[in-house]
Amino acid sequence: EAGVTQFPSHSVIEKGQTVTLRCDPISGHDNLYWYRRVMGKEIKFLLHFVKESKQDESGMPNNRFLAERTGGTYSTLKVQPAELEDSGVYFCASSQGTGPQETQYFGPGTRLLVL
Amino acid sequence: AQSVTQLGSHVSVSEGALVLLRCNYSSSVPPYLFWYVQYPNQGLQLLLKYTSAATLVKGINGFEAEFKKSETSFHLTKPSAHMSDAAEYFCAVSTYTGGFKTIFGAGTRLFVKA
Numbered sequence: 001e002a003g004v005t006q007f008p009s010h011s012v013i014e015k016g017q018t019v020t021l022r023c024d025p026i027s028g029h030d031n032l033y034w035y036r037r038v039m040g041k042e043i044k045f046l047l048h049f050v051k052e053s054k055q056d057e058s059g060m061p062n063n064r065f066l067a068e069r070t071g072g073t074y075s076t077l078k079v080q081p082a083e084l085e086d087s088g089v090y091f092c093a094s095s096q097g098t099g100p101q102e103t104q105y106f107g108p109g110t111r112l113l114v115l
Numbered sequence: 116a117q118s119v120t121q122l123g124s125h126v127s128v129s130e131g132a133l134v135l136l137r138c139n140y141s142s143s144v145p146p147y148l149f150w151y152v153q154y155p156n157q158g159l160q161l162l163l164k165y166t167s168a169a170t171l172v173k174g175i176n177g178f179e180a181e182f183k184k185s186e187t188s189f190h191l192t193k194p195s196a197h198m199s200d201a202a203e204y205f206c207a208v209s210t211y212t213g214g215f216k217t218i219f220g221a222g223t224r225l226f227v228k229a
Binding site: 003004033035040041042043044045048055056058059091093098099100101103104105106107108109 | 124147156157158159160209216218219221222
């Protein structure tokens with residue numbers, strides 16, 4: 001069974017540009033999460049989808065970030081326009097059930113560098 | 116509010132020595148606690164989780180953790196370190212308080228010396 005995949009693995013862009021990150025969850029997982037780790041700091045929750053609906057987006061930093069999950073399968077996270085402080089590793093995770101005890105399966109992350 | 120504190124951003128042990136990675140949590144409701152490991156260029160992998168059953172939780176690769184409510188701790192241990200254990204380890208707490216969130220610690224990088 002394929003795990004969670006993320007594309008691209010790395011992205012280097014200039015301040016003010018737009019970047020779109022993609023996450024493909026494990027097939028059949030209704031729950032999809034986005035997290036971000038800024039260098040040297042903790043991994044922070046961004047948002048949670050249940051199928052195509054945003055269950056919780058309280059961790060999204062500001063309105064420059066837009067997440068979508070059309071059709072309830074893969075998800076995209078767009079940053080527009082990117083700022084220097086957006087640099088970090090963006091992780092996606094998926095789980096089958098909903099609940100705090102559920103195991104989340106993580107992708108390898110997208111390393112974003114904004115210059 | 117829930118939070119997780121990992122003591123020590125870096126821990127170095129010799130091969131064959133005991134591994135102890137410390138994690139303290141803060142939670143106003145019964146917590147679900149997790150340890151994840153991240154190897155270079157890979158995603159986070161679940162090592163073990165506490166879900167209010169046994170307080171001593173055994174995970175993969177010989178790791179285990181003990182939930183101590185009185186100390187609000189969930190330290191990760193392994194009796195004998197192996198070179199392949201070198202990685203970054205994350206403690207996390209997950210609760211449902213109107214919304215479902217997982218809160219991670221800052222991570223502890225484990226170095227294993229030959």
